[in-house]
Amino acid sequence: MKMTVSTLALAVSSLLMLGATTTRAVSQVNAPAPTITAPENVKWFPMIPQMGDKGPAMAVVSGEPGVIGKPFAGLFRVPAGGVSPTHIHSSDYWAVMLSGTESARVAPDNEAKPIAPGGYWFQPGKAEHINKCLSKEDCVFFVYYPNGMDYIPVEH
Numbered sequence: 001m002k003m004t005v006s007t008l009a010l011a012v013s014s015l016l017m018l019g020a021t022t023t024r025a026v027s028q029v030n031a032p033a034p035t036i037t038a039p040e041n042v043k044w045f046p047m048i049p050q051m052g053d054k055g056p057a058m059a060v061v062s063g064e065p066g067v068i069g070k071p072f073a074g075l076f077r078v079p080a081g082g083v084s085p086t087h088i089h090s091s092d093y094w095a096v097m098l099s100g101t102e103s104a105r106v107a108p109d110n111e112a113k114p115i116a117p118g119g120y121w122f123q124p125g126k127a128e129h130i131n132k133c134l135s136k137e138d139c140v141f142f143v144y145y146p147n148g149m150d151y152i153p154v155e156h
Contacts, residue, residue, distance in 0.1 A: 042059045042075065043059055043060075044057040044058070044059050044075075044077060045057060045058060045059075047076075047151055048084075048085070048151075053079065054079060054082065055079075055082065055084075056076060056077065056078045056079075056082065056084050056131070057076070057077045058074050058075070058076050058077075059074060059075040059076075059077075060072075060074050061073040061074050061075060061142070062074075063145075063148070063149070065149045065150070066148075066149070066150055067148050068090055068091070068147065068148035068150060069147055069148050070147075070148050071144070071145065071146050071147070071148070072091075072144075072145045072148055072149035073142070073143065073144045073145070074142075074143055074149065075098075075140060075141070075142055075143075076095075076140070076141050076142075076143055077138055077139065077140050078100075078102065078131055078132070078133040078138065078139045079133060079138050080100070080133055080135060080136050080137055080138050080139075081133060081136075082132070082133050082139075083130060083131070083132045083133075084130055084131040084132070085130070085153050085154075086128050086129070086130050086153070086154045086156065087128070087129070087130075087151055087152055087153050087154055088125075088126050088127060088128055088129070088152045088154060089123070089125055089126075089145065089149065089150055089151065089152070090125055090126065090147065090148065090150050090152070091125045091145040091146060091147035091148055091149065091150075092122065092123065092124055092125045092145070092146065092147070093122070093123050093125075093143050093144060093145045093146075093149075094120065094121075094122055094123075094143070094144050095120060095121055095122075095123065095141045095142065095143040095144075096118075096119075096120040096141060096142045097115045097116060097117050097118065097119045097120065097139070097140075097141045098117060098140045098141055098142060099117055099137065099138070099139065099140045100117070100133055100134075100135040100137050100138055100139030100140060101114050101115065101116050101117075101133070101134045101135040101139065102114075102115045102131060102132070102133055102134065102139040102141060103115060103131070103132045103134055104121055104123060104129055104130070104131055105129065105130055105132075106127070106128060106129055106130070112132060112134060114134055115141075125147070128154050
């Protein structure tokens with residue numbers, strides 16, 4: 001059988017495409033599986049140990065709390081009716097309400113603006129604020145800190 005240049009080019013390109021498809025399929029097979037944590041396996045720990053279960057709790061999603069300069073993401077839980085002390089964080093953060101109705105305000109005498117599930121808010125870094133769970137169920141929200149998470153109580 002006599003091979004022409006065009007036949008040879010077609011054969012080579014077909015082999016290259018087959019190789020690329022095979023490589024893609026193999027890399028998809030070897031891709032790491034997602035890591036899933038069921039709600040009952042979330043590890044909560046108190047943010048203010050002396051408040052115990054009556055205070056806010058946190059679960060690490062990504063990063064390490066207290067390490068400034070590196071991103072951190074976590075779940076936060078405030079017990080029904082619970083109020084955090086006035087505090088600041090070094091980093092800005094963005095939060096999304098998952099359950100319950102929360103409020104974020106600057107001072108205890110400021111009006112509490114409800115944040116319902118599905119709502120979200122931005123909290124500037126180094127700005128004093130108070131979080132309060134306004135609902136009869138615990139409030140749970142996801143928070144992302146691009147420059148690390150810390151918790152600094154503010155005394156008045």
